[in-house]
Amino acid sequence: MVDMSVALGGARLPNPLMTASGCAANGKELHRFFDVADLGAFVTKSVMAQARSGRGTPRMAETPSGMLNSIGLQGPGISAFVEQDLAWLKGVGARPLVSIAGSSSGEFADVAAALRSSDAFDAVVGVEVNISCPNVADRGLVFACDPLASAKVVALVREQLPRDMPVFAKLSPDVTDIVSVASACVRAGASGLTMINTLLGMVIDTDRMRPQLGGVTGGLSGPGIRPVAVRAIWQVRAAMFAGRFPTVPIIGAGGVRTGRDALELVAAGASAVQVGTATFNDPRAPMRVLQELETLLDAKGYAAFTEVVAAAHQR
Incomplete structure (x- = not known):
């Protein structure tokens, strides 16, 4: 048996597998297929201060290596x-x-404050700050594309939460220097990072000769983005090893369908793994990936999951 437990920013989890935000609603739907308490953590859909109806339809489009979604943070x-x-x-x-x-x-801070004051807050193992949202106060610039804007959000959220509550900044790959954004978030108080969010993409309906999504552009997810996730995780973990900013846990996400996919992100530097798009055609994918990952580690002679984190940097 491999010890699959992991510590993430102060939270001790029985295993490193999680859902990815937005791919499993808020738990009830996936619970029909397996006990969501068996996951290391269940990542909820991003929640905002007020209810939102989201973007117009069509909201999803298949691609040869994944899918585009343009939900618009409905919630x-x-x-x-x-x-x-x-x-x-x-x-x-x-x-x-x-x-x-x-x-x-300010809305991020308000949501964090409301979360802290809730009766069920004691069940929360961490807060993931989805800074890949447009900043309406700054001409629609995505927070995660600017180190200063990212740091401001993280700092405000950090002020609203107990010091021992892990805070993970979710980074966008749509930047030229993801290390600078990661550094800014950690220095602002992030306990860790989630990498990566979807890539901005677009599909043209060549029958109608117009964008296929109602929102024109959408987030690309699925197997096609995994090499981008591996690269981003590698770069940020390497920067930590080089002493450019403090070492914190990274939660890897992006195109994970199998235990071997998960192992690739972990070897690059991830301390935990999220499974997202794969759940749409295989609702049990997070638990299957966990089982496959444990089998792989056992076959390679590892006694604990933590032994393989960032292992590729040592070769």
């Missing part, structure tokens, strides 16, 4: 989320990693 708002979804996750014994979002830095 019930933080009040309904903590009363219904978070309470339900606590009731089934899950470990929620709550993803929060905002259209301004």
